Amino acid sequence: MRSKIVTADEAIALIRDGDTLASTGFVQTGFAEALLSALERRFVATGSPRNLTLFAAAGQGDGKTLGLNHLGHAGLLRRVVAGHWGRMPKVAQLALDNRIQAYNLPQGIICQLFRDLAAGKPGSFSKVGLHTFVDPRYGGSRINAATTKDIVSLVTVDDEEWLFYKVGEVNVAFIRGTTSDTFGNITMEREALTLNNLAMAMAAKNSNGIVIAQVERIAERSGLPPRQVKIPGILVDCVVVAEPAQHMQTLATQYNAAYAGEFRVPAASVVSTPLSERKIIARRTAFELPPNGIINLGVGMPEGVAAVANEERISHLLTLTVESGLIGGIPSSGGNFGTGVNMDAVIDENQQFDFYDGGGLDMACLGMAECDAAGNVNVSRFGGRLTGAGGFINISQNARLVVFVGTFTGKGLEIEVTDGKLRIVQEGGQRKFVKQVEQITFNGQYAYDRGKPVFYITERCVFRRVRGGLALIEVAPGIDVDRDILPNMDFEPIIGEYAVMDARIFNANPMGLEAELLNLSLPERVIYDPERNILFLNFEGMHVRVEEDVKAIWDICELRCRAAGKPVGVIINYDRFRINQDMYDAYAEMDRYFLANYFSQITRYATSAFLRAKLGEAFSARSIAPHVFERREEAQAFLAGRNGDAGQPG
Structure with a gap:
């Protein structure tokens, strides 16, 4: 049998007008940059292929020109179904301008749809997305006026509400690995994540489509250890060897052996950081950490909780996870987000969401862009920006405890801590506690009806979702409710008796959380x-x-x-x-x-x-x-x- 090794241009020539393309990646980790670059190059030169449909679960790109931004050309795309849009602003602008049909599904749902398509199922049943903007009663995940077809329906099974997500089809799957033999058996020994590669390859192959793989090196036929093969050659049609610049391990790193799990790195020295508003929020959140719990920390401000856990020497009492498939270890941040070091395991992305959706998380700590009087949270679309929900809906709806974190106001907030008291030096110019969120990514009433504890932690106060809405339960020392809180909200929360936030949070010394947690x-x-x-x-x-x-x-x-x-x-x-x-x-x-x-x-x-x-x-x-x-x-x-x-x- 002939070799499946071809050039990127030869592989891309197989894609036809109107095809449905599935792409894998997490930020830029595991992304087939060489294939997408070649697809863009062909379209710019020839105007073909046109009117493609794109399926992408996680955000894939650098937020500028890399990743799925290669597809941000009028006419190249007809429809996009994505979990996260913030990493591909060029494509997001096409959606905002009504130039493509556009949907925002929960990231985990898209991962699971690949697997269901591979198994020949018509779609996926899930409670994920109920009472959010994904629910047909709240918009059905449609992003713009050009998008009229429903791909999510509300159904009742045994007197319970479910959402049914239609599966669609995949004609072309872009996957990525480390080594391929000439038959297309692919290993992933230098990859930081396994993502949805296998599920996508099966989905395309069982839809009579094609699978194009990007790798960094080639082995002879039957030269790979079978237990290391993650995608069997029977699923692969073409293999493209990428240049190193287009096969970086992450957005920020060419290659780090620790991300690939080749060895464990020594524990980092504990360095105490100043009491910024971010650290205050992370410290207060750390009081909610369940001992021996399984936890998901979102990107951005939630990452600070891991730093506080390390400073308090309680990291060994926790298992941190990332929706990309990491279990245990120390998650990375910034351009390496989604990867980690010293992991216990790395599983496929769709399997991680199976675990999350089934209630495997003891706690989730997530950011919030907007919050309203009902305790609804918006992170997906606000202020003219289309960010998308990513894994937020899967995670927030199914964790046993949810903590949302963020500064009380945004854009220009300055604080200082003196003698254990917090003072607002300059108020932020952006209000986050609004009368009604622009889009419901998390439904506070639905969470309360299901008995889920939900907290909203800022640098100056803490709220909890109670019967009737958002209740003020803690205030930082030095903060006056009438001066520092109520004038900077568009609604008045439920105010009864409230406590003072723990004084240890506002002291530079360690808080002694090990004794607290145990x-x-x-x-x-x-x-x-x-x-x-x-x-x-x-x-x-x-x-x-x-x-x-x-x-x-x-x-x-x-x-x-x-x-x-x-x-x-x-x-x-x-x-x-x-x-x-x-x-x-x-x-x-x-x-x-x-x-x-x-x-x-x-x-x-x-x-x-x-x-x-x-x-x-x-x-x-x-x-x-x-x-x-x-x-x-x-x-x-x-x-x-x-x-x-x-x-x-x-």
Whole structure:
């Protein structure tokens, strides 16, 4: 059989007018730059091929001229279905000018559509995108007036709403690897990511299309270890050897062996950075990190959370992931975003989104461009810019806990921290908390209805999505609500009792988060007074995130109760106590166990009216006496009335 090795121009000559092209890449990592350059070169010289349809999941390009920007010519494209548009502004401008049909689907959905097309399915069912701009009731993912055909439909299965995404077809797939033999078997040993290469190749081949691969070197037939072959030659029609300048490992790096997983790099030295607004936000967000949790950190400001985790020496307690397919290790940033070092594993992009969509993430930390009174967030289209959702919808809808981060205002904000207090030196010229977001990328009401905890963290305050909308729950020391917050919002949030943000955030010293996350202070929080036979549980400021937290409380309480040797009365301080929604049942089961085996009576107090109502509602729903009083004295009096004179705590 003849060799499949051809030049880029010979391969591109196979593409016909009206074909549907699938392209893989993440920023510029894994992108077939030589193939797209050749496609542009042919079109500029001949005016052909014309009216192509493009399918692209992640953002692919440098935001200027590279990547999918090669396709930004009038007449070359007829229709584009993409997850992220911000990296290809030349193509995005065609969409904004109504010169092409244009859709913005969730990145994970496009990844999964490649796989479904390969399997001969008509499309994908998913809840991802419900109640966002992707939902047909909110626009159906269409970007402009030139786009009239629906590719997303709302369906009902077993009385539940789902979205059905039509699969389309793929006539040409551009894939990329490291080494190909003459038959087209392809390995990826020097690639940082595997992305959707295999799924796309199968989709094109099973649609009677062609697969064109870009590689950096050639081996003899049958000269590659079969277990290293990621795309078998039976799927590949042409192989193009690219010049090094068009086969960079990432946008910013020609080649880094650590990105390819050849070795593990030494841990970087911990360098403390100044208390900027970004670091303040990252520090406050770090308090939400679930110990031993699986986490996705978005691009931009969320990346600072990883730096804080490193500074606090808690990185070993977390598993960071990136939607590109990375699991574990240290994610890269900037032009290397999507790659990483010291990974535990690198899986295909569509498989990563399977994991995300199924609820595998314990926490997601994502940016926000706009937020409104309903807690809706927009990151996809604002201020005349078409950015696209990327993986934002998949991630935000399915993580167990979602934290949105961003400065309170944008464009010119300046702050300073003096003596542990925050001062706004110059207010930003752009408001982020608006009356109504331009486009709904995240639906706050839908998240609340599903019981998802959602926080919105800025440098000066923290909001939470509660019944009725956005509630102010924390304010930074030195910040005045009437001076620094309300005048810079287009709506008034729900304001009741709110706490002061933890003072440690505004001190340059490490915050001691390891003890916080691992509940190492629990023995000091659970005290038994034998003279009065009372167990005092000081849960002030505590956050119950995962089952391990419940078990830690369970174990220390049982130890104290066994030492007492008789039923004890219990008083619990719930000031600033927080518990994740999915932990209420486990927590209630613990209460039932101790009431049945160790506690003679239990009572609780919290100064926050909101927290009293929330705890009371949760306990009542689980058939537990909801005695949550406002003051310690009331809780003691209640316990004294049930048990005799309970005395005063020390």
